[in-house]
Amino acid sequence: MVYVGKEAEVNEIRAFLLAHTVKAFIITPPGEEKGLYRVVADSVRKGMINSNAAELTFTIKRAYGVYA
Secondary structure, three states, X not given: OEEEXXXXXXXXXXXXXXXXXXXXXXXOOOOOOOEEEEEOOOOOEEEEOOOOEEEEEOOEEEOOOOOO
């Protein structure tokens, strides 16, 4: 997945993603069903587009368990 936004937003999302390489979270990815997913370790990459904008790329993988 790719997220592009202001650097401050990208940094917040990056921190969330790095915290969820082991702990799953609920999301509805594009073209997929709502469920538990976790971030694939070492897949989070940040790149600067210009002085105000950054691009964040990452991979999520389906995690199995119960959610409410």
